[in-house]
Amino acid sequence: MRLVVLPVCLLLGACVPAPYQTDTASRAAPPRESALPPMKGFSAPSPVPPQRANRDIQRDFLDLSFQMESGRMLQTFSRFEGPITLRVTGTVPITLMADLNRVIHRLRSEAGIDIRRVTADSANITIEAVSREAIRRNLPSAACFVVPNVGSLAEYRRARGTRTTDWTRITRRERIAIFVPNDASPQETRDCLHEELAQALGPLNDLYRLADSVFNDDNVHAVLTGFDMLILRAYYAPELRAGMTRAEVAQRLPAILSRLNPQGDRIAPRFAGPTPRAWIEAIQTALGPGARAASRRAAAIDAVRIAQAIGWSDHRRAFSHFALGRIAQASDPDFAREQFLVADRFYSMVPGTELHRAYVSAQLASHAIARGDGAAALDLLGPQVGVAERHENAALIATLKMLQAEALDLENRVAEAQAVRLDSLGWARYGYGADWAVQAKLREVGALSPLRGPDG
Numbered sequence: 001m002r003l004v005v006l007p008v009c010l011l012l013g014a015c016v017p018a019p020y021q022t023d024t025a026s027r028a029a030p031p032r033e034s035a036l037p038p039m040k041g042f043s044a045p046s047p048v049p050p051q052r053a054n055r056d057i058q059r060d061f062l063d064l065s066f067q068m069e070s071g072r073m074l075q076t077f078s079r080f081e082g083p084i085t086l087r088v089t090g091t092v093p094i095t096l097m098a099d100l101n102r103v104i105h106r107l108r109s110e111a112g113i114d115i116r117r118v119t120a121d122s123a124n125i126t127i128e129a130v131s132r133e134a135i136r137r138n139l140p141s142a143a144c145f146v147v148p149n150v151g152s153l154a155e156y157r158r159a160r161g162t163r164t165t166d167w168t169r170i171t172r173r174e175r176i177a178i179f180v181p182n183d184a185s186p187q188e189t190r191d192c193l194h195e196e197l198a199q200a201l202g203p204l205n206d207l208y209r210l211a212d213s214v215f216n217d218d219n220v221h222a223v224l225t226g227f228d229m230l231i232l233r234a235y236y237a238p239e240l241r242a243g244m245t246r247a248e249v250a251q252r253l254p255a256i257l258s259r260l261n262p263q264g265d266r267i268a269p270r271f272a273g274p275t276p277r278a279w280i281e282a283i284q285t286a287l288g289p290g291a292r293a294a295s296r297r298a299a300a301i302d303a304v305r306i307a308q309a310i311g312w313s314d315h316r317r318a319f320s321h322f323a324l325g326r327i328a329q330a331s332d333p334d335f336a337r338e339q340f341l342v343a344d345r346f347y348s349m350v351p352g353t354e355l356h357r358a359y360v361s362a363q364l365a366s367h368a369i370a371r372g373d374g375a376a377a378l379d380l381l382g383p384q385v386g387v388a389e390r391h392e393n394a395a396l397i398a399t400l401k402m403l404q405a406e407a408l409d410l411e412n413r414v415a416e417a418q419a420v421r422l423d424s425l426g427w428a429r430y431g432y433g434a435d436w437a438v439q440a441k442l443r444e445v446g447a448l449s450p451l452r453g454p455d456g
Contacts, residue, residue, distance in 0.1 A: 036435055039186070040426035041098075042392045045106060047226040050212060051351045054257040054264035056271065061231060061253060064203035064215055066246045071277075072168055077244040079235055080124060080173045080201065084115040087122070089152070090129035095186040095430070096193070100127070103193055106224065111232035113201065124175060125200055126151045127193070129182035141289060144180045144192035146200045151177055167204055172242040176200045185433030187394050191222045198224055202235040208275040208283075211315040212352040217280075218319055220356055223392045233260055272314060279306040279316070286323050293327075300324040315353055318346035322360060329363070337367045355391045358384040362396070365403050369448045374410030377403065395431030398424045398438075402445040409451055 050057065066074045088100065100117070107113045115125075130153055132143070138157065139145055149164045150156045156177060159165050178200055180192040195214045203215055210216045212227045224232075234240075237260070239252045258265055285291050285299035300323045307320040325339030344360045347353040361380045368377035381404050388396040401424035408417035421442075428438040446452050 036429055036438060037422065037426045039095075039429040040394065041430060042389075042394075045102070045223070045392065046390050047110070047224070047229060048212075048352070048390075050225075050227040050230055050261065050264065051267070052212075052227075052264065053267040053269040054254070054261055055269040057227075057230070057257055057261070057264060058250070058253045059271075060207065060210060061203075061234060061257075062246060062250055063207060064205045064231065065235070065249070067205045068167060069204070069206050069217075074168055074204070075245070076171050077240065077242060077246075077249050078167075078170045078173055079240075079242050081242055082114075084113065084125065084201070085118045085120070085123040086115060086125040086127065087118050087120060088127045088129070090127075091182050092129045093182045093186070093189060096129060096180075096182070096189055099186070099190040100193055103190075103197060103224070106229070107197070107201070107232065110229040111236065113232060113236050115201075122151065124173070125178065125197070126176070127178045127180060127197075128153055129180055129189075131183050132181045135179055135181060138179075143184070143188065144178070144196055146176060146178045146196045148173065148176050151175060153177075153179055173200075185395075185431060185437070186429075187222065187431045188433075194223045198228060198232065202232045208280065208316055208319075209272040209314075211350055211356070217283075220359065221391065230257075230261055273310070273312075275316065276306065276310070279303055279310075279320075282306060283320070283323060286327060293331075296327050297324075300327045313346060313349060315347060315350045315356060318343040318350070318353070318356065321346070322356075322363075325363065333367065333370070337364065340364050340367075354387045355393070358387045358396060358400070362399055362403060365400075365407065366445075366448055369403065369406050369410065370450070372410060372450045374407040377407035378411070381407065393431070394427045398428035398431050399441065399445065401427065402442060403448075406445060406449045406452075410449060 065077060068074065086104070088097070104115055104117060107115050134153060135142060135144060138153065138160070147156050147165050148167055148170050150159055156165065156179075163169055178192075178196040180189055180196065182189070184192075198214060206215050206217045207213075208216060208218065210227070212221070212225050213231075214221045214224055214228055215231075234253070234256050237252075237256045239256055240249060282299045282303040286296050286303060291299065300320070303320040304324055307317040321339045321343040325336040325343065328339065329336035340360050340363045344357055344364070347356045347360065361384045365377040365380040368374075368380065381400055385397055385400050385404075388400060401420050405417040405421035405424065408414075408420060425438060425442075428441060429435075432438050432441055
């Protein structure tokens with residue numbers, strides 16, 4: 001099991017697959033009557049098709065499908081065979097069912113998976129909504145997780161550490177449970193639904209080399225991407241079946257991907273290198289729970305050094321600098337800004353990293369606001385709200401709009417600032433949840449401006 005990585009930027013969630021001892025698939029926040037504006041939501045999804053070569057995607061598929069996050073190898077290909085039923089149990093938050101129906105619709109229409117929700121007492125997949133405390137009592141570093149061969153948290157506790165819940169012994173998937181928090185923000189619960197459902201249905205591994213996927217421990221993407229849907233569609237291609245070996249799947253994949261993603265045959269492969277364990281451990285120490293500030297900074301510096309030594313120029317190099325900037329900004333804001341600028345430069349060279357750059361822009365705009373440069377902040381923020389909307393990230397939309405409001409105030413555009421700030425609150429209710437969390441975010445962003453004190 002991997003550690004839950006702390007937010008990449010301003011309250012992102014994190015998930016971790018699950019068997020026995022070290023392999024539990026999982027993601028780590030509360031709605032009530034409110035005086036704030038109504039909660040906002042998203043309309044039709046607009047996933048971007050994968051922008052990579054099919055030869056790269058073949059390798060990604062195999063590495064995702066035949067290995068656990070812990071490094072344990074899977075000898076056979078496992079999936080459901082036939083129609084898949086899904087039920088929901090537990091104390092269900094008000095937004096969960098609408099978000100679940102949306103992702104089920106996407107799985108059916110985009111991935112071609114025959115999955116439907118039922119109200120019966122049993123199903124192939126059970127989603128149990130429980131408290132965050134209940135989840136952490138079972139997996140302290142997880143925000144949500146998925147387990148084979150059980151149907152409830154109580155059943156998991158009885159079977160934990162046995163062969164029953166060992167993913168490496170699963171060939172044909174029959175019964176899987178997903179545990180999601182019912183007292184987190186709506187966005188965090190939705191993000192759990194997307195990632196854990198994808199792992200219940202398909203790959204159990206995460207790969208840092210994937211810039212356009214929820215199957216990546218950097219937690220930049222909150223909802224299933226076009227790449228993820230392609231992987232899941234290939235996972236349930238009729239040419240494959242449960243129990244196949246890696247060699248058998250590899251033999252059939254080129255034709256499957258040519259059929260499902262013909263444009264991928266016309267793109268030159270990039271062959272991104274593997275991610276060494278030393279870099280992964282450095283990132284986990286830097287952004288994961290438990291480490292002291294000095295240890296976090298040292299680990300982030302190690303991640304940058306490793307990325308430089310390997311010669312990376314991809315999103316992993318950018319993420320190394322971004323992580324260092326996040327850790328350094330409280331103690332050394334000028335150095336942090338330099339790291340964000342370097343991160344943005346590397347992200348700009350990698351296709352499909354618009355969302356990553358939106359996070360960087362939020363950080364750079366924060367620095368501009370702190371300097372009193374509203375015009376520079378508005379230039380940085382201008383294109384990013386649309387990016388965040390396309391990727392269905394309400395927490396990021398809210399933060400970008402709050403930053404825009406502070407920048408507009410600096411430019412003496414007070415009426416516009418008030419309107420934008422008010423608009424941010426509906427997104428914040430979905431992205432951050434409880435009123436106190438929304439108000440805390442407003443105070444945090446407001447404290448950046450030289451026009452306002454730390455108390456707003």
